[in-house]
Amino acid sequence: MKFPRNARIFRGQLDAAPFAIVLFLLVIFMMLGSKVYTPGVRLRLPTSDPLPGLDQPMIAVAIDPAGRLFFENQLIDPLRLRERLRSAAESSSRPLTLLVQADREVSYQRLINLAMLARDAGIPEAWLATLPRAFKSGAPGVSQ
Secondary structure: OOOOOOOOOOOOOOOOHHHHHHHHHHHHHHHHHOOOOOOOOOOOOOEEOOOOOOOOOEEEEEEOOOOOEEEOOEEEOHHHHHHHHHHHHHHOOOOOEEEEEEOOOOOHHHHHHHHHHHHHOOOOEEEEOOEEOOOOOOOOOOOO
16 A cells, blocks of 8 residues: 655745744753752752761761751650660661761761760760862872
């Protein structure tokens, strides 16, 4: 069976209006997308040179610039945190390490208080979470 051909090659000029509309819609979506609320606590971790990771079980606690504590993505007071850390340490077969995700504006005293709270709960070791530094083009040890 032979089908008739009705398709013809387009030889006219393209209209720019549909392309401009799509471009403006993309710009609007980009601008509105940056205003969307993202849940969670905004932390600015300090940067450092690459550090070794942990090879043992860990439990994370976050501290925001106001000094509020967050455990398992929930705001928690220090007394309740001590109870939760103690129950986690008792249920773990290996010793736990506390990973502190603290904003760079958090005072040293608050970090010490959190480490002592974890020690009282049975977690003897605390590590600070950091971000790696960005490589510079002329940094020593980087081959080009």
